[in-house]
Amino acid sequence: MGAKPSHPELLDWLAAEFRDNGQSIKQLHRLILNSATYRQSSATNAAHEKIDSQNRYLWRMNRRQLEAEALRDSVLVLAGRMNFQMYGPGFRDFVLEHPEHSPHYEYYKHDPEDVSIHRRSVYRFLVRSQQQPFMTTLNCADPSQQVARRNDAITALQSLALLNNKLMVAMARHFANDLEQSQPNTQSAVSEAFFGPWAAHLPTRKLPTLQLTRNSTAWLTHAAFFLI
Secondary structure (H helix, E strand, O other): OOOOOOOHHHHHHHHHHHHHOOOOHHHHHHHHHOOOOOOOOOOOOHHHHHHOOOOOOOOOOOOOOOOHHHHHHHHHHHOOOOEOOOOOOOEOOOEEEOOOOOOEEEHHHOOOOOHHHOEOHHHEOOOOOOOOHHHHHOOOOOOOOOOOOOOOOOOHHHHHHHHHOHHHHHHHHHHHHHHHHHOOOHHHHHHHHHHOHHHHHOOOOOOOOHHHHHHHHHHHHHOHHHOO
16 A cells, blocks of 8 residues: 555556546456456466566466356366357256246256356346355355455355365366376376366466375375265
């Protein structure tokens, strides 16, 4: 607080753009969000880290907790099941019971293999009176209220939800099956999972240590009967 801006010339330029474009906040957001700086990876660089460890000069994107929608979408992309269809009606990830008098929205009864729900979360049908339990656990905003800022708490319940949610389990199974079919052995499958072309979509956004890779290979080799 109170520090001088790190990029005063850029700040002045953005102010001029804001003025010249009718003071449109939407246009300003579009300009910033589509910039190369904003769309950078959060991956670190040892040489840059020594010069600017606080990332004051924006040589990478700052790490942040993924929102519920972004996490769900990342898992779908990782599993190769994301439907990128744009526009149109939203999808319903619930079964509607007793719609004639007292509707019940049963989220746990919906089939996670239903391809109609594999679209981006921005197209999810929101029920104000009965929220999606999984998304709520991941701090998704309450659609019945005005929320200026989401809660970014990290809880043990979120880990349990990610391990047991039907959609997460189904997508994990697809990801594992794809690796099993494309790789000759367990070690290759683990390496491909961590370092393959989809590594950029990992929800953790963090590459594993050598020890973690070895532990994962050992676990899959000697404890395969635990797999779902």
